[in-house]
Amino acid sequence: MQRVLVLDKNRQPLMPCHPARARQLLRRGKAAVFRRFPFTIILKDRESGVTQPTVLKLDPGSNTTGLALVADFARRGKVLVWAAELRHRGAAIRKALADRRAHRRFRRFKLRYRPARFNNRTRPSGWLAPSLQHRVDTTMTWVQRLMRWTPVTSLSQELVRFDTQAMQNPEISGVEYQQGTLFGYEVREYLLEKWVRKCAYCDAENVPLTIDHIHPRSKGGSNRVSNLTLACFPCNQRKGNRDVAEFLDRDPKRLARIEAQRRAPLQDAAAVNSIRWALWRNLVATGLDVEVGTGGRTKRNRSQQQYPKEHWIDAACVGESGANVRLDPFHKPLAIQAMGHGERQRARLNRYGFPRGYKLRARSYLGFRTGDVVFCAKPKIEVFAGRVAIRFRPSFVVTGADRKVESHPKYLSMIQKGDGYAYA
Numbered sequence: 001m002q003r004v005l006v007l008d009k010n011r012q013p014l015m016p017c018h019p020a021r022a023r024q025l026l027r028r029g030k031a032a033v034f035r036r037f038p039f040t041i042i043l044k045d046r047e048s049g050v051t052q053p054t055v056l057k058l059d060p061g062s063n064t065t066g067l068a069l070v071a072d073f074a075r076r077g078k079v080l081v082w083a084a085e086l087r088h089r090g091a092a093i094r095k096a097l098a099d100r101r102a103h104r105r106f107r108r109f110k111l112r113y114r115p116a117r118f119n120n121r122t123r124p125s126g127w128l129a130p131s132l133q134h135r136v137d138t139t140m141t142w143v144q145r146l147m148r149w150t151p152v153t154s155l156s157q158e159l160v161r162f163d164t165q166a167m168q169n170p171e172i173s174g175v176e177y178q179q180g181t182l183f184g185y186e187v188r189e190y191l192l193e194k195w196v197r198k199c200a201y202c203d204a205e206n207v208p209l210t211i212d213h214i215h216p217r218s219k220g221g222s223n224r225v226s227n228l229t230l231a232c233f234p235c236n237q238r239k240g241n242r243d244v245a246e247f248l249d250r251d252p253k254r255l256a257r258i259e260a261q262r263r264a265p266l267q268d269a270a271a272v273n274s275i276r277w278a279l280w281r282n283l284v285a286t287g288l289d290v291e292v293g294t295g296g297r298t299k300r301n302r303s304q305q306q307y308p309k310e311h312w313i314d315a316a317c318v319g320e321s322g323a324n325v326r327l328d329p330f331h332k333p334l335a336i337q338a339m340g341h342g343e344r345q346r347a348r349l350n351r352y353g354f355p356r357g358y359k360l361r362a363r364s365y366l367g368f369r370t371g372d373v374v375f376c377a378k379p380k381i382e383v384f385a386g387r388v389a390i391r392f393r394p395s396f397v398v399t400g401a402d403r404k405v406e407s408h409p410k411y412l413s414m415i416q417k418g419d420g421y422a423y424a
């Protein structure tokens with residue numbers, strides 16, 4: 001059950017409480033609603049209270065980042081008390097910048113001669129593309145918010161997919177990749193990265209992949225990672241006990257590619273994921289303890305407890321503290337979608353990038369801004385909650401979970417001011 005976040009009367013965070021308890025407090029007038037999303041109440045007369053050690057756990061992903069708040073209760077052990085999935089808008093940012101670049105290039109190319117000006121920009125070290133930096137920034141926004149609204153005592157993040165330290169040079173050392181050991185999970189993640197999550201023999205993607213010995217054990221092949229690849233189930237069955245040269249005798253090109261790829265060690269795979277490292281530096285800067293985990297360990301923790309694959313569950317299973325976390329697999333996490341705060345550009349462009357009009361400088365109209373969450377009580381339809389998109393005339397568009405309605409603002413009442421995110 002998603003717990004309700006609780007603040008004391010000085011806005012200091014207390015332990016999140018059960019929704020029934022929150023309803024009781026609200027009914028008795030002992031608390032007021034502080035925020036709707038995430039649902040937070042503020043107590044009217046209480047100051048401070050006992051809190052348990054609480055870890056905010058993060059599983060950063062390219063589209064979705066999982067957030068999980070796990071409290072360590074003395075009697076009941078580690079319990080998930082709150083979870084969310086933060087969807088990023090990296091693709092939208094990338095497209096906006098690509099459009100702008102195309103428009104500028106087109107205008108300049110059309111209009112007049114300009115001397116070449118490229119190669120004259122520098123980037124600070126640690127620079128990330130805006131679409132990537134956005135992922136770090138929005139994640140940090142939520143870390144900081146949860147530090148304000150919940151008694152977070154430490155942080156935990158999945159930093160790398162697999163741990164090369166734990167594997168010690170994986171391409172050289174022998175491998176006993178038994179199921180169940182952490183080592184086996186690290187090897188698996190390593191192979192997924194190395195073989196680009198595809199079947200080596202038919203390039204099948206998004207199918208369950210099994211570990212395959214390129215040169216089979218029975219024919220003297222070794223257990224080293226350099227002799228392992230990933231195969232889909234049908235290919236694995238068809239290859240059976242055969243050597244790769246025998247199996248691919250009709251496809252010498254693929255055979256050569258596999259032989260080359262199997263010998264090439266995965267270069268510095270830890271540095272591949274620049275966003276995760278940037279996020280880690282930001283987390284350390286908060287001053288809280290930051291535990292880091294690997295994808296291999298996350299997967300092991302999750303499968304040992306037989307939880308399904310969800311971003312928020314992965315977050316709860318990150319790192320050493322991710323073992324034995326009690327959670328309900330049917331728990332509904334808060335869905336957070338990064339929406340941005342509108343755009344700075346005032347010109348409306350036609351499809352060639354030339355101005356065809358100008359937007360008003362004002363951002364609000366009749367007390368509303370685009371992005372506010374409102375109740376819509378328009379006559380003749382059921383009252384519903386949604387996100388408002390304003391126009392500079394009294395006809396706004398309200399988008400609810402299952403409908404989109406044009407409404408006069410007089411029928412709208414504010415639930416929560418827009419903060420750059422949409423919630424579900």
Ligand SMILES: [Zn+2]
Nearest residue numbers: 199202232235
């Ligand atoms: Zn295959």
